[in-house]
Amino acid sequence: MVYEQIITIIIITLIIVFVWGIFKRLFKLMFYAGIIIFLLLAANTYFIYQDFKDLGENFGVSEKKVILKDEDKVLTGLLLNEDTDLMNDEQLNDYSSYLKGDDYEKILGDSYKLMVFDVEIISNLDNDIDLGYKTITSDEAITILKSNSGSQEKAALFGVILADEILNSRNPLFFFSEFKNNNIIIYPETALFKTIKFIPLSLIKNIGKKIFEKGKEKAISLVEE
Numbered sequence: 001m002v003y004e005q006i007i008t009i010i011i012i013t014l015i016i017v018f019v020w021g022i023f024k025r026l027f028k029l030m031f032y033a034g035i036i037i038f039l040l041l042a043a044n045t046y047f048i049y050q051d052f053k054d055l056g057e058n059f060g061v062s063e064k065k066v067i068l069k070d071e072d073k074v075l076t077g078l079l080l081n082e083d084t085d086l087m088n089d090e091q092l093n094d095y096s097s098y099l100k101g102d103d104y105e106k107i108l109g110d111s112y113k114l115m116v117f118d119v120e121i122i123s124n125l126d127n128d129i130d131l132g133y134k135t136i137t138s139d140e141a142i143t144i145l146k147s148n149s150g151s152q153e154k155a156a157l158f159g160v161i162l163a164d165e166i167l168n169s170r171n172p173l174f175f176f177s178e179f180k181n182n183n184i185i186i187y188p189e190t191a192l193f194k195t196i197k198f199i200p201l202s203l204i205k206n207i208g209k210k211i212f213e214k215g216k217e218k219a220i221s222l223v224e225e
Contacts, residue, residue, distance in 0.1 A: 007147065017118075019136050022171070024118040051117075061081060062081070062111075062112035062113070063080065063110075063111045063112055064079070064080045064081070064111060064112055064113045064115060064118070065077065065078075065079060065087075065108065065109070065113070065114045065115070066078045066080060066114075066115045066146060066158075066162065067087070067092075067095060067107070067114075067115070067117070068117050068118075068119055068147075068158050069096075069099060069116055069117070069118060069119065070100050070118075070119045070146055072100045073096050073099075073100060074087075074092045074093075074094060074095045074096045074195070075092075075119060075145050075146065075154060075158075076092070076145065076151065076154040076158050077092060077095065077155070077156045078090065078155060078158065078159060078162070079111075082084045083175045084159065086151060086152065087151075087155075088151070089151060092151075093214055095107050099116075104116070104185070104187040105187075106186075108187055108188075113186065113187070113188075114185075114187040115184065115185070115187075115188070116183055116184065116185040116187070116188055117183070118164070118183045118184070119142055119145055120140050120142075120183065121166070121178050121183045121184065122141050122145075122161060123138050123139070123142065123172075124137050124178065125138050125161075125165050125174075128142050129157075129160060129161060129163070129164070129165070130160075131157070131160060141157060141161065143156065145157060152216070156168065166178075176196060179196065181196075182198055209214065
């Protein structure tokens with residue numbers, strides 16, 4: 001009887017020692033994993049903060065290339081800087097060839113940001129488009145932009161849509177929802193935009209307002225010319 005009790009105690013002790021050894025290893029593993037995750041989160045938060053700060057300071061005052069595409073064809077494009085300039089036909093053709101190879105770096109050139117909009121984004125607008133002298137539907141706007149209309153007409157129409165509907169600080173969630181749906185490409189896609197793809201839209205409403213307040217003014221200048 002005593003012998004059996006001793007054996008039982010030894011077995012229980014060995015089991016406790018074994019379990020405790022596993023627990024210590026798991027605890028160490030979880031501890032180190034926790035440190036690594038914390039450092040990664042801290043680094044990502046820092047880069048997001050720096051990116052947001054950079055966008056707040058430079059988005060409204062630095063040159064941005066904004067193009068509207070239909071599959072691999074660039075329909076129209078704007079250069080938003082101190083003034084708003086049109087892209088000429090030669091540039092549009094060059095950018096179309098770069099777009100086929102997803103060569104956003106060549107399209108970007110020396111600009112601060114490149115924004116590529118799919119023309120189908122217009123079909124997702126809730127409102128008709130007010131051109132001042134008349135109002136057109138989203139389908140009518142898409143037809144004009146895909147047509148052989150003059151560069152000035154297409155760029156002006158795109159400018160109206162940008163200023164009033166897409167880069168609108170009153171409804172920044174539209175821009176980010178379309179970005180999350182891959183209807184808008186931002187290049188280079190920095191930490192802030194990478195993170196936006198994985199967080200709820202409600203958390204980024206104020207970010208959009210601050211970014212778009214100045215950027216919208218540049219698109220409006222083309223419409224008023």
